[in-house]
Amino acid sequence: ERGAGLTAACGTGACAAQVAAVRRxxxxxxxxxEFESGSLVIExxxxxxxxxxxxxxxxxxxxxxxxxxxx
Numbered sequence: 001e002r003g004a005g006l007t008a009a010c011g012t013g014a015c016a017a018q019v020a021a022v023r024r025x026x027x028x029x030x031x032x033x034e035f036e037s038g039s040l041v042i043e044x045x046x047x048x049x050x051x052x053x054x055x056x057x058x059x060x061x062x063x064x065x066x067x068x069x070x071x
Contacts, residue, residue, distance in 0.1 A: 008037035015051045018042035 014033040021027040022044050030043045040055035 009035040009040065011040060011053050011055075014040050014042055015053055019044050019051060 014035075018027070018031055018033065021031070022029055029046060030041065033040050033042055038056060040053055043052040043054075044050075045052065
């Protein structure tokens with residue numbers, strides 16, 4: 001992920017790769033994308049063109065921003 005360094009998965013990249021693969025005729029509109037950390041199901045819906053990503057989530061960090069930064 002840009003600015004975050006190496007991450008366990010990249011949902012944005014998985015969605016982009018799925019759309020590109022469908023457009024090239026390499027896969028169906030619904031596919032499972034495998035990462036070292038697990039898998040995501042990516043669906044590029046024909047009816048409305050939306051890309052839907054489904055998979056597990058984990059909390060990585062909690063914190064508070066100073067009010068000046070958050071404004």
